[in-house]
Every structure is written in structure tokens, then in C-alpha cells.
Amino acid sequence: MQQRVIKPAAGIVLAQQRQHHKPARLESFKKLSNVDIEHFKKIVPAETVLATAAVGGKADPIELEGFNADWLDKYRGNSQLVLRPKTTKEVSAILKYCSEQRIAVVPQGGNTGLVGGSVPVHDEVVLSLRNMNRVRSYDEVSGVLVCDAGCVLEELDNYVAERGHIMPLDLGAKGSCHIGGNVATNAGGIRFLRYGSLHGSVLGLEVVLPDGTVLDNLSTLRKDNTGYDLKQLFIGSEGTLGVITGVSVLTPRRPSAVNVAVLGVPSYENVQQAFKHARQRCGEILSAYEFWDSSCMRAVLHHQSLKSPLEAEYPFYVLVETSGSEKAHDDEKLSALLEELLEQGIVEDGALAQDDTQISRMWMMREGIPESLGKTGATYKYDVSIPIPVLYDVVKDIAKKLEKADLYKPDQSSGPVKMVCGYGHIGDSNLHLNVVADKFEDRVTNIFEPYVYEWVASHRGSISAEHGVGLMKRDYLGYSKSPEMISYMKRIKDVFDPHHILNPYKVV
Amino acid sequence: MQQRVIKPAAGIVLAQQRQHHKPARLESFKKLSNVDIEHFKKIVPAETVLATAAVGGKADPIELEGFNADWLDKYRGNSQLVLRPKTTKEVSAILKYCSEQRIAVVPQGGNTGLVGGSVPVHDEVVLSLRNMNRVRSYDEVSGVLVCDAGCVLEELDNYVAERGHIMPLDLGAKGSCHIGGNVATNAGGIRFLRYGSLHGSVLGLEVVLPDGTVLDNLSTLRKDNTGYDLKQLFIGSEGTLGVITGVSVLTPRRPSAVNVAVLGVPSYENVQQAFKHARQRCGEILSAYEFWDSSCMRAVLHHQSLKSPLEAEYPFYVLVETSGSEKAHDDEKLSALLEELLEQGIVEDGALAQDDTQISRMWMMREGIPESLGKTGATYKYDVSIPIPVLYDVVKDIAKKLEKADLYKPDQSSGPVKMVCGYGHIGDSNLHLNVVADKFEDRVTNIFEPYVYEWVASHRGSISAEHGVGLMKRDYLGYSKSPEMISYMKRIKDVFDPHHILNPYKVV
Structure with a gap:
């Protein structure tokens, strides 16, 4: 899952954040000049062209800030031109010209990505789609x-x-x-x-x-x-x-009945057990099965104005959601599941939301994790797919390695590393592994990178379950795809983008 | 849906079936000789090589019959060599050699396709995957x-x-x-x-x-x-x-409860109405919504040992299936649907299967349509996607055109054309339009081909919903895809198969 888009709180020192390795600018790309800007003004309405003085425009560079940096401010480019076309025809005219002139372009949507895919690396033209919204x-x-x-x-x-x-x-x-x-x-x-x-x-x-x-x-x-x-x-x-x-x-039909429960679970083994039961009991109405560990829960309760729906603390938490067309039937199915899980000791406690407010608060707990970790410190994020049985092992493994290197003390939050935690979508084998530290620094990174990619590759997992490759993981693609696969990806790139002007330095 | 694989009854004169236009053999492909056969025997076990005397082997051409002709015997090639590798490594060695030697190859699975995609057009090597079945x-x-x-x-x-x-x-x-x-x-x-x-x-x-x-x-x-x-x-x-x-x-979890009902519906408008209700009432457990017209029903009742579950005859029939995890809940949902449909006059009669035998007989009715039409006469089959509201119009339109041309009399089954009928998957906008005639002949075909493709294209439909393109629709691809799309398909073909040895004469 991507994170809720919030601008970092003022107190967070952005400069501390780790800068990823930046490939050198390809000199084959044209440097923009006034002539290009004038051409663009002929093919799109002038008010949709945002150009700085560096390329003959009048925009204040600060206006381009939101297009040049991603929302975590982890990746930052130096584009001097943003185009915001309103029609497909305009997009076509822009790209045709850029192709002929060898001008590099980065297409940009909401700019909420996490791997540096949607911002320029150097001076690429930003092609924002925000004006195409009908x-x-x-x-x-x-x-x-x-x-x-x-x-x-x-x-x-x-x-x-x-x-x-x-x-x-x-x-x-x-x-x-x-x-x-x-x-x-x-x-x-x-x-x-x-x-x-x-x-x-x-x-x-x-x-x-x-x-x-x-x-x-x-x-x-x-x-x-x-x-x-x-x-x-x-x-x-x-x-x-x-x-x-x-x-x-x-778009599927919207389910008329939605139920949510939060469970307190004693072990990761039991998180898996409970998942099997949920699929059996709830079958076709099971719509989410999310989990997080106690570290995540502590961060959420500390940073959000939320109260745990369960009295005690548990090593793991699970959020189960059902969505169906007949509330009475769904209630019956979910209640039977909870009863069974408690009876068999698979979960130790469970709370069933009684109304929409409770449902939304339970979801805020799960969705508030990334923000809460961000408020705790500099967060290293890995989004990986790993077969369910060993999915949580990587969290324990990384914690041990950091402990051994004297960078992390599990019982204190004082070391350079404050937290090593995991959460994600069990049903999809998708783990979000996060390491929270005082600041981004190489002695910490070196412990788990590329180790975490090796770990994932050795279990035939994916080093990017849903966040993509972008700039961040381009050099690591080989951990998830064979040289033959990568070679054919490059040939596909050549077919559609022979001059490689589109979103350069990324993916392949 | 593809048809149940049955060998045509002895009484059906296969020679009558329409032969589609066959493109000329490409002379760039090598003609097989004994040397090639000897090479293949070195890379796959000898018993998996089936070669006729024409290429230096000993197999009786009759042994290759099932590989050379499709199950409807509509498409027929003239391959003299069938290879049945047992491992991926063998497949790799075969293709590498064929590529180097420019030997054309047709990969073959169960050979149940309907567009001539899985049989050779000329003397291509048949690469059968049937020995790879673990x-x-x-x-x-x-x-x-x-x-x-x-x-x-x-x-x-x-x-x-x-x-x-x-x-x-x-x-x-x-x-x-x-x-x-x-x-x-x-x-x-x-x-x-x-x-x-x-x-x-x-x-x-x-x-x-x-x-x-x-x-x-x-x-x-x-x-x-x-x-x-x-x-x-x-x-x-x-x-x-x-x-x-x-x-x-x-593979999803197998639903533990399956229910099936057959409905008698007075009009195509009501078939659509009933679909809306089914989606609303049954939501997540709706697993099939199939329809067929009265002509199809008559053919099925005539040729299969089946009895209609409804007493009267209706213009349209619908089969609704639900699959869920809790029988009591599903029964309740489906019964409520039937009650509602009958009450509002959307359907005129309905029968709910009481046990597995009845479920299977209801499905046999739907699945027996292609076979029953085949027994009625020479069947022209079109598998198209059309927006639901106008989906059945094409059946009526084709019938009218044939009537006007004096080739079809709706009330008699004596004309050169005996039936024009439709059935298929409403939920997927997928119609199987079938025209049944005494024999395949140009004066009939010319009435609806390419008219039916033009009709579909003018409604932004697809000329092949699920059967594919193969040899049959290669020349008609332009009705569903733009020249730009087709041009890029060809470039993709060049990337993966630069010498075009794989399944030549087909798709693009």
C-alpha cells in the first residue's frame, strides 16, 4: 500500500534524508532553451506552461518545487519546465516534438510514488496529467x-x-x-x-x-x-x-454491508492459521486481511489520537474486513469466525466494529502506520513479496543483524536504529518491512542493503511487490528477474521508445 | 466458451464443411528431410518423434491425422512430423534447431480451438505438449x-x-x-x-x-x-x-455450496433486467449468468436426452448459478431473487435445481447447445463481444438479411439456412452467434461476412471475444484493432520471433 499523502511535519529535518545514488545526466538529451518554450506555447495553452527564467520563462522556481520533489522529499530533480496539457492531442504534440528534439520527459500523476519514479532526476520536462481529469x-x-x-x-x-x-x-x-x-x-x-x-x-x-x-x-x-x-x-x-x-x-458493485474486526494474535504462526480459517468461513466476502506487529501498534498509539480496541498488547494484530450484499448473512459468518478463532486459541482477543465510526477508526489504525513511523524517525521502507510461511522471518533476521552490529537494542529506542517492524497484506504475501532510525546513514544501510534483496531473492520473492522499481530499485532488478527477462524488457523499451526519452534513468 | 470435444458423428459429411482461404506456403521455410529427423532423434527420445515416410520416418500418415486436423475438421494441415517432448530442455533444443534451420513450428495443446490456431496450415512441425503433464x-x-x-x-x-x-x-x-x-x-x-x-x-x-x-x-x-x-x-x-x-x-477456494436455476424469459430486454436484479440480490455469489434463445432450446431438446425444466416454451432462457461458502445463506439469496423476478413479471417461470443431478442436467442443457447445433447442420460460428444493450440485435439483423435474400424462412427449417440463433455469457457481453445451414456455401456466407464483423466494429465490439484470431480471423483483425495497434503487434512479433517460425500464417 502507498501511504496517505501528507506533507512532512515542519519538525522533520528533510536534509537528513538519505539521497540515493543519482546517475549522471545523459548528454544526448537536449538542454532546453527559449526556442523550445516558445514552441510548447504554440501547442498547449500558455497558462499550462510553467517555465523558469533558466529556460526563458517567468515562473518562480518555487512553483516547480512540488513537481521536482516527491512527497517524502527523498528524490529531487531539477526540471525548469512543467507542461500540463488538457487533451490527448496536446500530449501527442508535446511528445512528438520532444522525440524529434531528444528532450527527456517524465510523466507525472499525483506524485505519490515511493521509488522516485514520478519526479525528474535531472532537467527532464515534467509532463503533468493533472489537467486531464474528466x-x-x-x-x-x-x-x-x-x-x-x-x-x-x-x-x-x-x-x-x-x-x-x-x-x-x-x-x-x-x-x-x-x-x-x-x-x-x-x-x-x-x-x-x-x-x-x-x-x-x-x-x-x-x-x-x-x-x-x-x-x-x-x-x-x-x-x-x-x-x-x-x-x-x-x-x-x-x-x-x-x-x-x-x-x-x-468497477464491481459496491458491497452494501461492510464489517471489520481487529484481532490480537500471539504469534505469526497463528496469524497464518487465522487467515486459513477466515478464508474458509468468510469465503467470497473476505475483502481484507491485514496484519501488523506490536512495534507498529505502539507507534500508531503514540502518534495518532487512537485507542486500541483491545485491552492488552499482543505480538501481532490482524484486521479482517468482509464486504457482502446481505448484512445479516455477513454478520453471521464473521461472528462464527471470531468464535471459532477464540475457542481454538488461535487469537487471544478480538473486537468487532459496531458502526461506521468504529470501522473507520480500525482502518485508521492500519493506515496510520506509515505516518506514525515517519514521525518516529528516518524510515527505510522495503515493500516485498515473500511466500507467506516465511514472510515475517525477514523482519526478525534484519533486527538480529542490526543488534549484532550494535546499532539496535530491541528494548530501548535509543540506538541509531529505533525500530525494526513489519506490516502488510498477508493475503497477498506482501510485507512492508520498515526500519526506523535517528537518521539515514550508511553504517545502518550497509547492514541490510543489498542483504534484504538477497534474502528475498533466495526465497523467490519479489523485491518490489507493489511500489515498483523507479530510480530506487533499478540497480536491484536482477534480484527478481533473470538476465534474459531483463534483456527482453530492454528490447520492448526499444520498440516503444527508441530514443529513450521517456522517464530516463528508471526501471530498465 | 469452447465446445465439449466430441468427434463428429459418422453421419456428418465432413467434406461439406467450408474450407477457409489458405495462404500460400512461405518458401523461406525449410522443407524437412531425413537429416532433420535424425537430428531431432538426438535431442528428444526416439519414441516421441512421429515422422512419415515423406521425411524419412516410418509413421503411417493416419497416426498424424489427429495433429493435422482440428476437432471440427474445418482446418487441415499437412505436417509430416510431430514432436512430443517431455521436458522444457527438449522444447528449447527443438526450437533452437528450428530457428537456425528456419523450420516452421506449430505448438499444439489439446487441439480444441475453433479458429484454426492449433493445427498446421502446410507442413509445419507439430510441437505437441501432451507429454508435459506433471x-x-x-x-x-x-x-x-x-x-x-x-x-x-x-x-x-x-x-x-x-x-x-x-x-x-x-x-x-x-x-x-x-x-x-x-x-x-x-x-x-x-x-x-x-x-x-x-x-x-x-x-x-x-x-x-x-x-x-x-x-x-x-x-x-x-x-x-x-x-x-x-x-x-x-x-x-x-x-x-x-x-x-x-x-x-x-486457484480460488472451491465454493462449498452451488445453486442453479433456469428461468423462462419473455424478451431480451427482460434478460437484461433479470441480470441487474441477479447482481444486486446475489452480489458476490453470482458465478454464472448464461442465456440462450428458443431456437437453441429446441435444438437441445431435440438432440439431447434432456427434458426442459420449464413447462412452456419461452423466447429466452437464462441459467443463473451461485457459488458460496454457506448453503443456507445462498439458498435464501437465490430464492429471494426468483421470487422478486416472478413477482415483477420479469421472468415468467423458473426452476431451481434440487440436487446435484438437476444442477448437472441444467448445465448440460447450456453446454449441449454447440453439439446440438452441429447435429442440426453445418454451423457457422461467431464469437463476439458487443455492449449488452444491443447484444442480441445482431442475431435479429442477420436473420432479417438472410430472410430478405430468400435463404431463410423463420417458421420452417427447410431453407438453405435452418436456424439463426444466439447464446452466451451475458455477464461478459459475450455472444455466440450461430447460423445453421444445410451446408457451407458462398451464397450464404456472403450475406453475413464481412457484414457481421462490420456490425460488431460499428458498436465498438470485438470480433473475437474468447476464441482468438488464429487463421480464421487474421484478415479481419482490423475490425477490432487500429492500424497503429496492429503495427506494434508486428513489432512485438519481430522481437520474440525474428524469423517468424512460430505458428506462421496466424494472428498478425
Whole structure:
């Protein structure tokens, strides 16, 4: 899951944050001049062009700040030009010119990514999709939504909610992230367990290729077996193959009954046991199965104005959500599950939300983890997929290594490392491993990087479950993909973006 | 849905069936000789090589019959060599040699396709995957199955059923089709409504490229965002980009309660109305919503030893299936739906299956349609996606055109055309339009081809919802995909199969 988008509190010293290795600027890319700006002003409305004096414009560099830095301010580029086109035709004209002139471009949605994929590395032009935010059509019988790429996820969810449907994905950043960015990064999130991957629910895309070609594949059909399914390549390509301008997505019917429970669990083994029971008892209505450890819980209770729904403290917590069409039936199923889990000693305590306020507070507990860890200190974040049985082992392993290196004392929060903790989506084998330290420093990083990637690779896991590769993990791709796979990815890149102007320095 | 695989009854004159236009043999492909056969015998066990005297072998051409012709005997090639490797390594060695020698190859699974995609057009080597049929691993916690491509779908479903799970797809040909072929053709079928597309449920593939490279991407992870999702390209590529040798697929928990009802519906408008109600009332347990018209029903009742569960005849029939985890709850939901539909006059009659035998007889009614039409006469089959509101219009339109041309009299079954009928998966906007005639002849075909493709294209439908393109629809691809899309498909083909040796003359 991506984090709720909040600007860091004033007290956090951003300069402390770790700067990732920055590849050198490719000299083959043209440096922008006044001539280019004048050309752009001819193809898009002048008010959508944001250029600094460095390239002959008048914008204050501070206006470009939000486009140059990611929301964690971990990655920072130096673009002097932001373009915010309003139509697909404008996007096409921009890219065609950039392609001819060898001008590097970074497409940007809500800029809520976590791997430096959506901000420039050097002076790339920022192509922001935020002005493309119309719903193009909605079919109430099939539930198919067709919209511009720059629509904000939460606004779309509200739009379809009024029509009795639900977006097939949800994540903490929903208030800022764009559907186009969600698709470009193959976002996962908390509805994944129930509604599956965007590779299944995206029915069509409109994509502008670097040479200006518009690939119009905005199908609204659930089934279409006519040739290679090219749109799949753009899902998760992080803006390196083409710019997504339109999305057609299947929205399921909105469940009329939602139930949530929080469980106190004595061991990770029991977290797994309880998951098996939940799938058996709740079957088709199980819509989320999230877990977090006691360290996460302490951070949340310290930093959020929330009270634990359980009296005692437990090594692990689980949030179970069901979503169905008949409240009485769902209540019965979830109550039977809780009873069974308590009876068999698989969980030690459990609380069932009694109303929407309680449901939302339970979710805030889970969704407040990233923010709470951020307030605790400098947070190293790893988003990995690991087979469920060994998923939590990596947290224990990293903690031990840090302890051995005298950087971490589990019982105190005084060392350079304050916390080593884990949370995530058990149902999807997806762990968020976080290490919270006083500050970002090499002696800490060196302990678990690349060790954590090696660990994941040795268990045939993925070094990026849902956050993507971006700039952050480009050098580590080999831990999850074979040289042959990477070689073919590069050939695909050559097919769609022969001059490599799109989102350079990233992914492959 | 693909059809149940049955050999045509002896009485059917196969020669009558329409021969599709056959492209000329490409002379760039090498003609096989004894030297090649000797080479193949060195890289695969001799008993897995089936070669006729024409290429220096000893096999009777009749032994190759089942590999050269599709099950409807509509498409027929003239291969003199069938290879049936047992390992991925053997597949790799075969393809490497074929690539070097420019020998054309057609990969073949269960050979149950309907568009001529799985049989040779001329003398291509048939690469049959039937000897690769082992389950490689199964994880009972996650439900992830990893197996060879040549495993038969029904056998896999039985395998996972014993472990409490279900294959995410089901189709009439399940007793013969291979999972590798299902993936290569992106098969849909009757569980699509509930479990979605293979693009969502296939987690990983092992694919051998024409040059012998093995792309090992047999991931068992639900989430993996590390670079472009190459496996997606092979799903639905119909064996033209690589040969799928291994499949990793997510199997959902098998529902413990299954209910089926058949409804008698007065109009197509009401078929749609009833669908809306079914989705509202049954929500997450709705697992199938199939429809067929009265012509189909008459053919089934005439040719199958089945009795209609409804007393009167209706213009349309609907089969509703629910699958859930709690029988009492599901019964309640389905009964409430039926009551509502009858009360509001949306359906005129309905029968609820009382036991497994009745469930299976109701399904036989729906699944027996293709076979019954085949027994009625020469059947022209179109498998199209069309927006639900106008889906049945194409059936009426084609009937009118044939009537106007004096080829069809709706009240008699005597004309050259005996029936124009429709059935399919409403929930997926997927219609099977069938025209049954005395024989295949141009004066009939010319009435609705390419008219039916134009009709579908003008409604932004797909000319192939699930059957694929193969040889049959290659020339019609432009009705569903833009020239730009087709051009990029060809570039993708060039990347993976630069010498175009894989499944030539098909798809793009």
C-alpha cells in the first residue's frame, strides 16, 4: 500500500534524508532553451506552461518545487519546465516534438510514488496529467468507467459510489494519486485480495507513445481476444513506454454491508492459521486481511489520537474486513469466525466494529502506520513479496543483524536504529518491512542493503511487490528477474521508445 | 466458451464443411528431410518423434491425422512430423534447431480451438505438449498451482478440488484442452464472470522462445512489480511469440455450496433486467449468468436426452448459478431473487435445481447447445463481444438479411439456412452467434461476412471475444484493432520471433 499523502511535519529535518545514488545526466538529451518554450506555447495553452527564467520563462522556481520533489522529499530533480496539457492531442504534440528534439520527459500523476519514479532526476520536462481529469463515460449496466488519466482515485470512487459501484483498488494515497499513475505503477492496495490485479480489471487504455502516436485501445469490453494484449505492457511500466492518457476500468458493485474486526494474535504462526480459517468461513466476502506487529501498534498509539480496541498488547494484530450484499448473512459468518478463532486459541482477543465510526477508526489504525513511523524517525521502507510461511522471518533476521552490529537494542529506542517492524497484506504475501532510525546513514544501510534483496531473492520473492522499481530499485532488478527477462524488457523499451526519452534513468 | 470435444458423428459429411482461404506456403521455410529427423532423434527420445515416410520416418500418415486436423475438421494441415517432448530442455533444443534451420513450428495443446490456431496450415512441425503433464507444485495455503503446460484442465480441476480449491476457468472442452493452450488463447469460459480473466489469475509462465531461450518467470507471487510484465504478452498470443511450457496459476477456494436455476424469459430486454436484479440480490455469489434463445432450446431438446425444466416454451432462457461458502445463506439469496423476478413479471417461470443431478442436467442443457447445433447442420460460428444493450440485435439483423435474400424462412427449417440463433455469457457481453445451414456455401456466407464483423466494429465490439484470431480471423483483425495497434503487434512479433517460425500464417 502507498501511504496517505501528507506533507512532512515542519519538525522533520528533510536534509537528513538519505539521497540515493543519482546517475549522471545523459548528454544526448537536449538542454532546453527559449526556442523550445516558445514552441510548447504554440501547442498547449500558455497558462499550462510553467517555465523558469533558466529556460526563458517567468515562473518562480518555487512553483516547480512540488513537481521536482516527491512527497517524502527523498528524490529531487531539477526540471525548469512543467507542461500540463488538457487533451490527448496536446500530449501527442508535446511528445512528438520532444522525440524529434531528444528532450527527456517524465510523466507525472499525483506524485505519490515511493521509488522516485514520478519526479525528474535531472532537467527532464515534467509532463503533468493533472489537467486531464474528466470522466468520459460510465455504463451503469456493466459498471465500466472510462476516464482521463489525471482523475484522482478518491474522486472516481465517490463518482462510482453514487452509482452503486466501487473502484477495484484503494490505497492510502487515494486523495492525491491519479488513476493513470495507479495503472502506470500497477498499484495494489487494500482491495487487491478481493478484486485482484489491475491486469484483470483494466479493460482498455489510451496511450501516447514517445513519437506522438496515439494507441487507442479504450475498449469497454470484458473479453477481447484479437491479437496481443498490448495494454498489459503499459500497466506497471512506470511511464517508461508511453504516457497513459485514458483508462477504461471495470468497477464491481459496491458491497452494501461492510464489517471489520481487529484481532490480537500471539504469534505469526497463528496469524497464518487465522487467515486459513477466515478464508474458509468468510469465503467470497473476505475483502481484507491485514496484519501488523506490536512495534507498529505502539507507534500508531503514540502518534495518532487512537485507542486500541483491545485491552492488552499482543505480538501481532490482524484486521479482517468482509464486504457482502446481505448484512445479516455477513454478520453471521464473521461472528462464527471470531468464535471459532477464540475457542481454538488461535487469537487471544478480538473486537468487532459496531458502526461506521468504529470501522473507520480500525482502518485508521492500519493506515496510520506509515505516518506514525515517519514521525518516529528516518524510515527505510522495503515493500516485498515473500511466500507467506516465511514472510515475517525477514523482519526478525534484519533486527538480529542490526543488534549484532550494535546499532539496535530491541528494548530501548535509543540506538541509531529505533525500530525494526513489519506490516502488510498477508493475503497477498506482501510485507512492508520498515526500519526506523535517528537518521539515514550508511553504517545502518550497509547492514541490510543489498542483504534484504538477497534474502528475498533466495526465497523467490519479489523485491518490489507493489511500489515498483523507479530510480530506487533499478540497480536491484536482477534480484527478481533473470538476465534474459531483463534483456527482453530492454528490447520492448526499444520498440516503444527508441530514443529513450521517456522517464530516463528508471526501471530498465 | 469452447465446445465439449466430441468427434463428429459418422453421419456428418465432413467434406461439406467450408474450407477457409489458405495462404500460400512461405518458401523461406525449410522443407524437412531425413537429416532433420535424425537430428531431432538426438535431442528428444526416439519414441516421441512421429515422422512419415515423406521425411524419412516410418509413421503411417493416419497416426498424424489427429495433429493435422482440428476437432471440427474445418482446418487441415499437412505436417509430416510431430514432436512430443517431455521436458522444457527438449522444447528449447527443438526450437533452437528450428530457428537456425528456419523450420516452421506449430505448438499444439489439446487441439480444441475453433479458429484454426492449433493445427498446421502446410507442413509445419507439430510441437505437441501432451507429454508435459506433471503438476510441479501446489501450495495449500496460497492456492498457487505450478504445472506443465500439457496438463488437461479437467484433471487439474480434479487435483485442486481434492485440496479444496477450484481452477479459475472452466469450459466445455475441459476434458481435452491443456492449461498451456488455455493460457496461450486466453480462454474465457463459464467461470469468467466470477473469477475474471487469466491476465489476472496467471501468476507466472515458463516460456521457450524460438531461439531456445527459456524465459523463467514461474512466479508464485500475487504481487510483483519489478519491470514490464512480459508474461502478459504470451497470454492470448496463440503460440506465435513463444511456447508456454509451464504455468503458475492462482486457484480460488472451491465454493462449498452451488445453486442453479433456469428461468423462462419473455424478451431480451427482460434478460437484461433479470441480470441487474441477479447482481444486486446475489452480489458476490453470482458465478454464472448464461442465456440462450428458443431456437437453441429446441435444438437441445431435440438432440439431447434432456427434458426442459420449464413447462412452456419461452423466447429466452437464462441459467443463473451461485457459488458460496454457506448453503443456507445462498439458498435464501437465490430464492429471494426468483421470487422478486416472478413477482415483477420479469421472468415468467423458473426452476431451481434440487440436487446435484438437476444442477448437472441444467448445465448440460447450456453446454449441449454447440453439439446440438452441429447435429442440426453445418454451423457457422461467431464469437463476439458487443455492449449488452444491443447484444442480441445482431442475431435479429442477420436473420432479417438472410430472410430478405430468400435463404431463410423463420417458421420452417427447410431453407438453405435452418436456424439463426444466439447464446452466451451475458455477464461478459459475450455472444455466440450461430447460423445453421444445410451446408457451407458462398451464397450464404456472403450475406453475413464481412457484414457481421462490420456490425460488431460499428458498436465498438470485438470480433473475437474468447476464441482468438488464429487463421480464421487474421484478415479481419482490423475490425477490432487500429492500424497503429496492429503495427506494434508486428513489432512485438519481430522481437520474440525474428524469423517468424512460430505458428506462421496466424494472428498478425
